[in-house]
Amino acid sequence: MPIKNTFAIMNTKGGVGKSTLVLALAETLSVHHGKNVLVIDSDAQSSVSSMLMTVSNLYQLQNDGLTLVDYLVAKVLQNNTSDLRRFVVRDVSDVDDVNSIFLIPSDMQLTLFEREVSRESRHGRLRVVIRELLDEVREVFDIILIDCPPGLSVLTESWLREADFHVAPTKADYVSVCGLEVFRRFKQLNPEMGFATNLGVIVNMKDMASPTEDEYHTWLRDNAENRCFKQAIPRIHALQDAARFQPERRSYLAKYPGRIGEAMRALVVEFLERVASQPTAAVASTPAAPAPEDAEGSYGSDAHVEADVEAQQDRKTTSAA
Ligand SMILES: Nc1ncnc2c1ncn2[C@@H]1O[C@H](COP(=O)(O)OP(=O)(O)O)[C@@H](O)[C@H]1O
Ligand SMILES: [Mg+2]
DSSP, X not given: OOOOOEEEEOOSSSSSSHHHHHHHHHHHHHHHHOOOEEEEEOOTTOHHHHHHSOHHHHHHHHHTTOSHHHHHIIXXXXXXXXXXXXXXXXSOSSBTTOOOEEEEOOOTTHHHHHHHHXXXXXXXXXXXXXXHHHHHHHTTOSEEEEEOOSSOOHHHHHHHHHSSEEEEEEESSHHHHHHHHHHHHHHHHOGGGOOOEEEEEEEESBOTTOHHHXXXXXXXXXXXXXXXXXXXXXXXXXXXXXXXXXXXXXXXXXXXXXXXHHHHHHHHHHHHHHHHTSTTOOTTTSOXXXXXXXXXXXXXXXXXXXXXXXXXXXXXXXXXX
16 A cells, blocks of 8 residues: 655745744654654745754755755756755754654755756656655655645656645734645646645634634634644744754753643644544554664765764754853
8 A cells, every 4th residue: 555654845925834844744753752853945945954963064955055956956947867865964953852754955046956857857856756755755664744835846746746735823813724725626627737736724823812713713614625734833932942953952851841842743743643634644553663774775965964963063062052
């Protein structure tokens, strides 16, 4: 039975918390459920990459040509072979209990890559490469989270057509909900081309004291098509702090204190229940897969080990300062 464990995190609207939720979902899945999580950063702004590692390490990987963009340029534009494992960074995240989050980082050159894909009409080739990439990582990781940029680029379209599920964070306000509507109409355009299944809409940054925001949440939940999650994520400053990578590691509870940690854990339980209730999804009902280092072939090249060492040095430097 095919494994269904790839999730595109998407809303055509920016600033609704897509990248922040990818980070918090990955860390909660790793710490509280022992899952091996691969985060694929598909945004030219590299937000989630910079939430998961130091900026200097990210620059290093970008300079060394070890990002998603370099992989896609080789495979899609140059028709070269390229070993995906070289592009997977291990031991990312600043949470001390996390040792099972992996990252394929991004680079701002992604925009140029997409322009070339359109100019050379390589959309079909791009989609094949994305399909093969997801087929490869499905077997190795428990959960794959793809952080999409706002808007609907050619690359985002490929993820949305090849991933198993899409998850749409939104704010409980008019403009963000309009972003969902654009997305829904896009999904209906070419159904024959395939599309991810809706796992659900997540209300983020909810002002728990606001009756208007609660009305939006109820309205989203009342429309069954949205499959809106019961658990919303409150607007709490701690989540902004969580987004800033700290070279000195912190505990999960320090990063997600009080209500925000409770909400994230409840959200992840709901997330895993939804995945488990899918007919062919094996991910939530089975024990976590062995760490990819132990699986056949090793994920994360030596270059990344060096990056890890540097990260530790950075941590030491900062804590000494
Ligand atoms: N629940 C929340 N409470 C408070 N701030 C949040 C929350 N979720 C996200 N943010 C903040 O909102 C901003 C946009 O989040 P981001 O994840 O970059 O959105 P997107 O990826 O959709 O563009 C960031 O400054 C982030 O720290
Ligand atoms: Mg983002």
